[in-house]
Amino acid sequence: MQVRLGAAPGVGPIVAACLLARMPELRRLSSRQVAALAGLAPFDRQSGNTSRPGRCPDGRPSVRRSLYLAALTIARSGKGDFAATTRRLRGAGKPFKLAIVATMRKLLITLNAMVKNNTKYRNA
Template sequence: MLAELGARLRPAATQPVTAARRALQAQATRRRQLVEIRKQEVTRLHQTTDKQARADITSLIAVLDRRIAKAEAQMAALVEADPEIKTIGRRLQTAPGVGPIVAATLIAEMPELGQIDRRRIAALAGLAPIARDSGKRAGTRSIGGGRLVVRTILYLAALQASRRFVVFRTFRERLSSTGKSTKVALIATARKLLVTLNAMLATATDYDPAAT
């Protein structure tokens, strides 16, 4: 069945991931793991009043902070060492809400950025609304699937962009004014940011507020 599907649809060949991107992906994954462990330890710190336990947890959090900083430094070094990735990273960071970690994560986890159209890039990130209609019933649209890592990092980037930059703040506030929940408005903002980043790489241009 898979062979028949390929013969009929003739999908484009998947481009191999470069060694530089694989190394960056490994460091980005390790950073996420360390951040998750740190979150768990912070939760445990808040759940105990025992002095010895708190001291041990606090010590471990300090170690994790250093490990996270080390992973971030390695990510920055990998981006800096590869001319193509360096150019992409610099361009991505001209957009609101996109710092070094967001840019490096997108480079590592979404090599298709700038290579496909806005609908497919949104679907890959799991930010495209999925219709759940049946007959004459129009179901609620919701997101799902896609790459959770990319969706999460874009959600956080959209939160920062909508707080600090007028274009994205206005977009989010307009959605909220129509009755959209905070989460729905932020997801739509994340999708808008992703589409903007995709267009920037596709056209090899830095962020332009007038184009969003």
């Protein structure tokens, strides 16, 4: 399974091992649940008429760190579908961190689907 995860862009043996060790729930949870578990799902913090931007609280720090480094590698390489997501968001005027977190979430959801369906990575 680790070899299969390593086929995805930005995911090396360390990121794959971290995901398998720190997130044994992969393949059993939905994409939303996996993203929330990793701390990549924005939650609204609104009360009354106040409107604040969504935050991604909590999550598992080691998983979040390894996905951050993978997404950063993807964004710097500029190749593939995940890098296109980062470029598209940056082109729309979104902050760099927001674009990286969106790439992290997309990467994690893709990896979860790969493990769940027992398939190899393929470009969309």
